[in-house]
Amino acid sequence: MAGDEMTDEEYLAAVRKAREESVRFFSSGNRGERELWVAKEFLTNLGLEFQYSELIHVKDDPPDVRFREAEFEIKEILDPGRRRHAEYKASLETANAATTPSELLEPATPKDITYGEIYVLIEEQVKKLCFKYGPSERAKMDLLFYVNLEDVYGYVATPLPSPACLRPLGFRSVSLVMGRFSGVLIASETAPEFLRNGGARIVRRPDTNE
Numbered sequence: 633m634a635g636d637e638m639t640d641e642e643y644l645a646a647v648r649k650a651r652e653e654s655v656r657f658f659s660s661g662n663r664g665e666r667e668l669w670v671a672k673e674f675l676t677n678l679g680l681e682f683q684y685s686e687l688i689h690v691k692d693d694p695p696d697v698r699f700r701e702a703e704f705e706i707k708e709i710l711d712p713g714r715r716r717h718a719e720y721k722a723s724l725e726t727a728n729a730a731t732t733p734s735e736l737l738e739p740a741t742p743k744d745i746t747y748g749e750i751y752v753l754i755e756e757q758v759k760k761l762c763f764k765y766g767p768s769e770r771a772k773m774d775l776l777f778y779v780n781l782e783d784v785y786g787y788v789a790t791p792l793p794s795p796a797c798l799r800p801l802g803f804r805s806v807s808l809v810m811g812r813f814s815g816v817l818i819a820s821e822t823a824p825e826f827l828r829n830g831g832a833r834i835v836r837r838p839d840t841n842e
């Protein structure tokens with residue numbers, strides 16, 4: 633056995649620890665840490681240099697997170713009907729009961745999604761949010777969507793749809809983060825400069841091995 637190869641017991645222990653952390657991270661009481669993480673991933677993917685201390689969680693939202701001039705209101709896009717925290721708790725129970733790594737194998741149906749399909753999902757949510765926030769709130773709000781879809785492993789780089797449908801809805805900016813990708817869909821003239829510069833775009837953060 634190679635010196636750095638895990639035993640079955642070590643592998644199971646590592647999986648259990650990771651799933652315990654997922655249960656903690658996605659619990660209802662940990663919303664603030666998640667929102668800070670989403671903002672951090674978004675900015676990191678964009679290649680922006682910043683200090684983590686610049687991210688400030690706001691208890692009485694909106695916004696959820698302040699970063700310099702940005703007022704991020706963070707929303708999540710999940711698969712319809714998905715109960716993520718219950719999903720992670722069940723996954724942890726499976727890991728705790730497992731005696732061999734093979735018991736943790738689960739079927740997967742990996743799929744790709746296009747930028748256009750993601751845009752449609754975001755547009756639907758932005759329209760709904762118009763009923764939640766008034767014009768004055770929307771005018772100073774930077775919407776940031778965390779796209780978290782099951783079994784999506786690849787992103788097909790199609791041209792971004794025209795932002796014509798989003799601009800009249802009155803939000804200062806609309807952006808997204810999904811894995812190593814960050815995107816800015818719209819940014820008004822009053823949006824922070826780092827969102828305005830470069831126009832509508834999708835940016836991929838390189839792997840460390842690239």
